[in-house]
Amino acid sequence: MGNIVVECIVQTTLCLLTSYSLGVRVSDVQLIWPNKDLTLRASGAREYEWVDPTDRRMREPLKLETIKGPPPNSSSNILAIGDGLDVLEALAAGTTVLEGGIRLVYIDPPFNTQADVHQYDDAMNRSMWLSMMRDRLMALRPLLAEDASVWVHLDDAEVHRARAVMEEIFGEKAFVASVIWQKKTSRDSRAAFSTNHDTILVFAPSGPKKWKTSRNLIAKDTAHLLNKDNDPRGPWSDAPFTAPGYRSAQQYEIVTPTGRVLRPPRGRSWYATEPTYRNLVEDDRIWFPKDGDGSPRLKLFSHQLRGLVPFTVWGTSDTGTNDDAKRHLMAMFPDQEVFGTPKPESLLERVIHIATNPGELVVDIFGGSGTTAAVAHKMRRRWVVAERNTQTVLDFLIPRIEQVISGTDPGGVTEKTSWVGGGSFDFVHVSPRFGKLTGSDRVAAIKRNFSRSLAPSGFSKVS
Numbered sequence: 001m002g003n004i005v006v007e008c009i010v011q012t013t014l015c016l017l018t019s020y021s022l023g024v025r026v027s028d029v030q031l032i033w034p035n036k037d038l039t040l041r042a043s044g045a046r047e048y049e050w051v052d053p054t055d056r057r058m059r060e061p062l063k064l065e066t067i068k069g070p071p072p073n074s075s076s077n078i079l080a081i082g083d084g085l086d087v088l089e090a091l092a093a094g095t096t097v098l099e100g101g102i103r104l105v106y107i108d109p110p111f112n113t114q115a116d117v118h119q120y121d122d123a124m125n126r127s128m129w130l131s132m133m134r135d136r137l138m139a140l141r142p143l144l145a146e147d148a149s150v151w152v153h154l155d156d157a158e159v160h161r162a163r164a165v166m167e168e169i170f171g172e173k174a175f176v177a178s179v180i181w182q183k184k185t186s187r188d189s190r191a192a193f194s195t196n197h198d199t200i201l202v203f204a205p206s207g208p209k210k211w212k213t214s215r216n217l218i219a220k221d222t223a224h225l226l227n228k229d230n231d232p233r234g235p236w237s238d239a240p241f242t243a244p245g246y247r248s249a250q251q252y253e254i255v256t257p258t259g260r261v262l263r264p265p266r267g268r269s270w271y272a273t274e275p276t277y278r279n280l281v282e283d284d285r286i287w288f289p290k291d292g293d294g295s296p297r298l299k300l301f302s303h304q305l306r307g308l309v310p311f312t313v314w315g316t317s318d319t320g321t322n323d324d325a326k327r328h329l330m331a332m333f334p335d336q337e338v339f340g341t342p343k344p345e346s347l348l349e350r351v352i353h354i355a356t357n358p359g360e361l362v363v364d365i366f367g368g369s370g371t372t373a374a375v376a377h378k379m380r381r382r383w384v385v386a387e388r389n390t391q392t393v394l395d396f397l398i399p400r401i402e403q404v405i406s407g408t409d410p411g412g413v414t415e416k417t418s419w420v421g422g423g424s425f426d427f428v429h430v431s432p433r434f435g436k437l438t439g440s441d442r443v444a445a446i447k448r449n450f451s452r453s454l455a456p457s458g459f460s461k462v463s
């Protein structure tokens, strides 16, 4: 028993010390795992290697090569083949791409479900998965803009551990919300529970109170607005002309068009003082229902409606399902085996809308089929997306972005964002420091296959 306690103390101390040396913000309660004091670096095209952070090889610069476009700069959109951590380091060290600061990080990493996903490894050893996440989030932290937020999309396999890791990196006070996204509507009758949600952890290093002042509200649905009095300013909604509490300046008599004399209900006041009320009447902003006999109501036109604070539970009618995302990809790539775990564009549209404004930088270092890049582009944000799997980039990401740019993708949020095409992106490659790239993962092969893919016959499978 005593040995176990000593072992725990030694491990915890080691972990605290190394956490400090890795620059992690230490709180008094921590998750520990084997090799936490090492960093997990990409090795070759698919593997990882544990490396001591002081290893001299870590000081060697990473090799960033441009495959398409001019050398990347602070106004480029970037698609990178490479491990997310290597790509961030290479862009930060050798370019101005990240200089303005990242406003939004959305990542949808492998969930570590131990299931067989066709396009990538989703069965990592747990300590590797935790270090993989910790090291990539740590690399993002100093690159964030002041009012940035970091959204990490996971399921129940690792979400509880990931939250502990994010608290270590950004601090407990940076936690904003766990968004529950309903990912499907069909039921699995063989399971103990038919899981139909994912969780998106939202952190803002500035803290939720400060971040709240710069995040966007969700647009109110204006379909319910009516024009009951043919107001030339258009349809409107209405709200009671009262406010809670007793305020003496807001206690006066209002006479309805039918001649009834009204005072505010007990314990309430009118919404505004008498002079303001008179101005509103003059401006035809007060509505008396029941043919002029009801209590006064304030007319609110669409531009005056305050948006809605986002709920933490997001349903399929607003943010789609995994199957919606697959159908969209199948329409774009009818001859291809569909990408295993795409997210719907409507989900990304909501995340990007809440967290950014046009022109700001969105980063995703687990690019997959390119949903983040496509939606950020349609919403006129700048984007940097990294994906490690060469074939995924050539089969899905590039042709998808090309369709967005040429205005030939009518699916997803194209209509909602009034997207008609335009813009560009630079395509780069970052080689890992460790291991070797072979076959179709070599830069020369990627360049060859990329230029072949630009031929009229379109993208071909890399051989």
Ligand SMILES: C[S@@+](CC[C@H](N)C(=O)[O-])C[C@H]1O[C@@H](n2cnc3c(N)ncnc32)[C@H](O)[C@@H]1O
Pocket (backbone or CB within 6 Å): 042, 082, 083, 084, 085, 108, 109, 110, 111, 119, 120, 339, 341, 342, 343, 344, 365, 366, 367, 368, 369, 370, 371, 372, 386, 387, 388, 389, 392
């Ligand atoms: C769940 S998928 C992302 C799906 C994406 N959100 C979409 O809508 O298509 C995760 C992706 O991360 C990639 N990936 C895994 N480890 C990576 C790493 N270290 N660096 C960059 N990409 C990685 C995988 O190849 C896979 O394509």
